[in-house]
Amino acid sequence: MTDSITDRLSPEERRTGMSLAAIFGLRMLGLFLVLPVFAVFARDFPGGDDLTLVGLALGAYGLTQACLQIAWGSASDRWGRKPIIVAGLLLFALGSAVAALAPDIHWIIIGRVIQGAGAISAAVTALAADLTREQHRTKVMAMIGSSIGLVFAGSLVAAPLLYAAIGMSGIFWLTGILALAAIVVLLKVVPAAPPPIPGPPVSLLFVLLEPQLALLNFGVFALHLTQTALWVLVPSALIQYGGLPMAEHWKVYLPAVLLSFMVMVPAVIAAEKKGMMKPVFTGAIALLLLVQVGFYFASQSLWSISLWLTLFFVAFNILEATQPSLISRIAPPHAKGKALGLYNTLQAVGLFVGGTAGGLLAKHFGGGAVFAACGLLALVWLGLARMLRVPQRTAAAHRRNAAV
Numbered sequence: 392m393t394d395s396i397t398d399r400l401s402p403e404e405r406r407t408g409m410s411l412a413a414i415f416g417l418r419m420l421g422l423f424l425v426l427p428v429f430a431v432f433a434r435d436f437p438g439g440d441d442l443t444l445v446g447l448a449l450g451a452y453g454l455t456q457a458c459l460q461i462a463w464g465s466a467s468d469r470w471g472r473k474p475i476i477v478a479g480l481l482l483f484a485l486g487s488a489v490a491a492l493a494p495d496i497h498w499i500i501i502g503r504v505i506q507g508a509g510a511i512s513a514a515v516t517a518l519a520a521d522l523t524r525e526q527h528r529t530k531v532m533a534m535i536g537s538s539i540g541l542v543f544a545g546s547l548v549a550a551p552l553l554y555a556a557i558g559m560s561g562i563f564w565l566t567g568i569l570a571l572a573a574i575v576v577l578l579k580v581v582p583a584a585p586p587p588i589p590g591p592p593v594s595l596l597f598v599l600l601e602p603q604l605a606l607l608n609f610g611v612f613a614l615h616l617t618q619t620a621l622w623v624l625v626p627s628a629l630i631q632y633g634g635l636p637m638a639e640h641w642k643v644y645l646p647a648v649l650l651s652f653m654v655m656v657p658a659v660i661a662a663e664k665k666g667m668m669k670p671v672f673t674g675a676i677a678l679l680l681l682v683q684v685g686f687y688f689a690s691q692s693l694w695s696i697s698l699w700l701t702l703f704f705v706a707f708n709i710l711e712a713t714q715p716s717l718i719s720r721i722a723p724p725h726a727k728g729k730a731l732g733l734y735n736t737l738q739a740v741g742l743f744v745g746g747t748a749g750g751l752l753a754k755h756f757g758g759g760a761v762f763a764a765c766g767l768l769a770l771v772w773l774g775l776a777r778m779l780r781v782p783q784r785t786a787a788a789h790r791r792n793a794a795v
Contacts, residue, residue, distance in 0.1 A: 400527050403582050407522040408531040410580040411515055412538035414476070417573040418483065418511075419538075422452065423546035424562050426622050427644075428554045431630075431637055436559075438496035446623055446750020451500045455507035456739025461595065464513030464732020472518035472584045472728075476577055479511030480570045487567030491560045502563070507739065509570075513732035520719035520727055521585050533659045533712035541652075547644035551637045593726035598733050603721050606775055607714050610676070612737040612744075613772045614710050617679065617765040619745030621686075621703070624758045625696070633693035643697050651704035659712050668713065668781045675709040676773045678702055683766030687759055720782045 400408070426449065433445045467475040483506050490502025516532070523531045553562055598604060629635045629643060662671040682703045689695040715731065722730030752760040 400530065401524075404523050404527055404531065406580070407519060407582055408534035410576055410582075411519050411531075412535045413576050414573045414581070415515060415535050416538040416542040417569045417576065418480065420542045420546055420566075420569055422506075422566070423543045424550045424553065424566065425449075427547050427550040427626055427640055428559070428562070428637065430623065430626055432554065432559045433496060436496055436499075437494065441496075442623075442750045442754040443747070444496050444500070444750075446746045446748075446753075448496055448500050448503055448746075449622065449750075450619055450743040450746020451503040452507040452739075452742060454739070454743045455504050456510045456512075457736050457743060459508055459510040460513050460734075460736040460739060461729065461732040463510045464517065464728040464730075464735070466728075467514035467517055468726060468728035472514045472521065473577060473581070475514045476511045476518070477574055479509035479514070480574050480577075481509070482506075483509035483511075484567040484570040487563050487570065491563035491567070506566075510735065510739070512735040512738070513728055516715045516719070516731050516735075517728040518581070518584055520731075522582055530659070530663060532716040533655075535712075541648070543644075543648060547648075548641035551640060555638065593723050593729060595729065595733070598722070598726065598730050601721070602778065603780060604718065604730060604733075606779055607718050607721075608734055608737045609775060610710065610772055611714055611734055612741040613768045614679070614707065614714075615738050615741035616745035616748070616768065617683070617741075618707060619742050620749030620752075620761050620765055623746065623749035623753055624761060625700070628691060628696055628758070629693070632691035633696055635693065643693070643700065647697060647701040648704050650701050651708055654705045655708040655712070658709050662709075662713060668717070669779055671709060672713050672779060673773065673776045675706045675713075676769060676776055678706040679710075680766055680769035680773055682706065683762045683769055687762040687766065717779075717781070 429449060430445055433448070434440060438444055463475055463479060486502045486505030486508065488502075489505055490499050493499040493502055516535070519531050519535060550562070553565070557565070599608075626637070626640065629640050630637065633643070635642065658671050658675075662668040682699050685695070685699045685702070689699065715734065718730055718734050719727055748764070749761050752764060
């Protein structure tokens with residue numbers, strides 16, 4: 392009887408997962424609404440005819456994320472998660488206002504940089520780890536990851552419609568409002584955070600060089616580089632090869648994301664409950680590699696683009712759920728914020744490098760070079776993933792987390 396109870400999420404864990412997923416979703420909706428329309432919008436915007444600047448505008452958000460994730464994560468270890476999350480969301484709202492008022496693409500880049508200064512991902516995922524038992528952590532991370540995927544799908548449907556109704560400036564204003572709404576959810580719905588866990592200082596060098604953490608940090612860098620680089624190409628490819636106007640791109644995006652969830656959910660359950668974390672993890676990386684090969688060699692058509700996008704979302708959603716859960720289990724309990732801060736730093740570096748390098752490669756060498764570079768990165772990651780050691784849960788860990 393006890394085992395069946397501990398196999399289920401508690402009401403507080405369920406509320407934690409749903410409310411933190413909502414916070415992530417509100418914030419990420421603000422980011423994702425920009426992706427499907429910005430490259431097309433920029434063509435008629437001052438400075439937007441330069442693909443390098445377009446890629447920089449898409450990836451600039453990751454630049455300040457990369458600089459500040461560790462600091463914000465460490466601060467949340469010391470001063471608590473919620474105050475840090477509130478401050479980050481306020482900065483994000485400020486950056487949205489700057490981008491909304493921008494007279495040219497350079498000011499949009501500045502606005503995106505300020506948005507990125509609200510680097511709260513580490514604090515939010517650390518809070519999720521604080522409020523959940525170890526045996527349910529991947530489920531909660533999957534809830535957060537799933538919300539990101541659903542919001543992404545919704546943004547791909549809504550973005551063209553919103554762009555037609557309120558323009559790019561209006562979309563940026565909306566991103567700021569959504570960030571403020573996330574603050575309300577944090578303060579009114581998320582359960583009270585536990586006090587910071589005392590413990591000896593953990594150096595950044597340890598977090599950086601610990602082999603298992605380093606493997607996961609490389610993985611999140613590769614994953615988000617690939618994601619952003621693809622979005623330098625996908626909207627234009629759907630127009631050029633798929634014959635779909637911008638307002639109809641949701642017909643590809645929405646089914647692709649929803650189908651990916653149908654595969655992701657049983658994969659995460661198998662990883663968590665049946666001890667298949669490593670096979671699921673490496674299989675998702677292999678699928679990511681296959682997607683790049685498919686995009687490179689397959690004939691460009693609406694059906695091929697739809698197929699490879701669906702498979703990309705399957706791999707992306709599985710990896711988004713499993714990696715932060717593994718980080719929180721490997722890192723010292725009193726340094727989860729710092730470890731997740733470094734993890735999210737590499738995520739942000741991937742966003743920045745993916746947008747910038749994707750734009751440069753597409754401009755000078757064509758779209759095939761983008762897929763080839765992302766495929767090579769996935770191949771390296773797949774080779775490194777063989778060294779992953781999934782930590783075993785101990786009785787002490789169960790007792791420690793049972794009080795959550």
